[in-house]
Amino acid sequence: MSDLAELAAEAYVYGFPMVVDLDEVGRFTRDGMGSVEPAPFNRFGHAAALAGPKDTFVSINNDTVYSAAQLDLSGGPLLLRVPDTGGRYYVLQFVDAWTDNFAYVGRRATGTAAGEFLLVPPDWDGEVPPGTKRITVPTTVASIVGRWACDGVHDLPAVRALQRATTLEPLGDGAPCDGLPVPESAVAEGELLFFEKLRTGMRAFPPAPTDQAYQQKFAPLGLLDSSSPYVSPSAELERALRTGHQRGKDRVEYATTHGTSPEQNGWKLTYDAFSYNLEFFEVGTVNSPQWVLQDRDASRTVRAAAARAGLWGNHGYEAAYAMAWDDEDGKPLDGAQAYTMRFEATPPVDAFWSVTMYDTPRYYLVDNPIGRYSIGDRTADLHYDRDDSLTLYLQPERPAERAAAANWLPTPPGPFRPILRMYQPHPAVFDGRYSIPPITRQEHPA
Structure with a gap:
């Protein structure tokens, strides 16, 4: 059991980013987040103010006004249009289901002139419209996290106008989208549900090629199974998963506060x-x-x-x-x-x-x-x-x-x-x- 528990701990560290990411993707589409209005897939939700205590998101910033869009490209490409910001700082950060930052649009990356970008799913081989830049999205579900510089309450109307001019639309008619994978409802809450979410996420969103081979080691945990082994797991597997979950959680907490980042005058330079x-x-x-x-x-x-x-x-x-x-x-x-x-x-x-x-x-x-x-x-x-x-x-x-x-x-x-x-x-x-x-x-x- 100890070897299986250690494998579960490794799986926890590996899978934690995707599990927490997809939970947030779902929350933003259903409920929004404090100042950010809820929005369905492939539509922007915009905040009307700088973030505050009601914005319950880890380490949210208080410098910029947020915009967020949860992408589902299973129905085909999306056309993103951004306005001319007149030199104002902004960034649209693109994050895949495994939390890889894979693209940026904004002042540093692409300038502040108006532009069009075609967001395409993996292996898409269609034609990109003239004058449009292609961005390949590694997983069919991903996020755009937008940040707009704002100099205070008096500046909010200008930011809101830029938000309204930032749009997403399907290329062509589009097709029905798959949405998020749904864990087996009979799996109990807590540790077992974490591994069930990881199992369904791994199947829906293949990672980078090098990690696809790495994932094979988790077969003894049932993470590669086509149907859930966590509805009625063996006593040995359940003990290993619960023990590994706690070990993995402890390792993530330790890495957060005692990781390998260099230090300077008491600051972690992350x-x-x-x-x-x-x-x-x-x-x-x-x-x-x-x-x-x-x-x-x-x-x-x-x-x-x-x-x-x-x-x-x-x-x-x-x-x-x-x-x-x-x-x-x-x-x-x-x-x-x-x-x-x-x-x-x-x-x-x-x-x-x-x-x-x-x-x-x-x-x-x-x-x-x-x-x-x-x-x-x-x-x-x-x-x-x-x-x-x-x-x-x-x-x-x-x-x-x-x-x-x-x-x-x-x-x-x-x-x-x-x-x-x-x-x-x-x-x-x-x-x-x-x-x-x-x-x-x-x-x-x-």
Whole structure:
């Protein structure tokens, strides 16, 4: 049983990203997500405001207004049209069912002029209309995660107009779509249902060719069976699956907080957290050794940790993410304490940067008295010191001094984890010339 349980643990780490991804795909089509309205497959759902605590999605950003479309190409290609944004930053990120970022459309990737793109399923061999760029989608179900820069409430009408002008439509008449695979209803909730979702997802959405061979090792778990073995599993299999599920979950949690990402002043530099895609490089991606994790086994663990702490996050060249769980002395960050971050120089970017506050272990935004969930270069009335340095105050209570209050990012009660985001980062972010300041504990709140 121990060998079977260990195999189940490996299957959990391997399959966790797809299972959680497809759960979110289904949620967005049925219920939406906080500010993002629900939308059926092949139609955009748009947020009308920046994200807040009602947007219950792991590590959601508070910098951009979201648009999301869940794609089902089993009925044929889709035509995507994007408007001219007049130089405004935006990105449409394409994510397959295994959470590979396989294409980008937006300011960095394709510019800000109007454009048309044909999204086609695997092995499609039809003709692409003139003036339209082809994007091959690796799995028939996938997601477009759109982010629009927004400078505040006054800027929302302009963003809404751009959202309305971003459209999807079938090429030709289209055909009925398959939708998401449906797990066997008789499978019990919990650990067994996880493996049932993985089994149906693996059958519906074949992975990259190298992983198709890798999947064969999971045959003893029933993951390659055409019908569910989890309705009435043997006692041995059930024990192995339940034990393996917990082991795998523990490994994903550990990889999330103690992974192999380099550290700088207490920050985890998760710039490579989404570099696990090894095979699918469509419009807007960068296929270079810097952005491809060559160790396939290691990349599977990285992918699971990325899905746990930042599902649907961008490659580092689009937006570089750094995360912190501890202060500069290695002590866990906690809302009972007060902290500062002093930027001698702010992050070098072509778009913008921010620090966003999340609770743990959910990694959600948390309500606070001033409704501020992030702070950065677009925050109004920040106070810079005479030497042009910038000090941020991370604490639960409003600072007494006016200058400190202007630079206050409220912390939630209990443990928290901030993310520093750098959109369109400069090379200095990656080659070590730019250093992120530590989070320093203060004996007395400002």
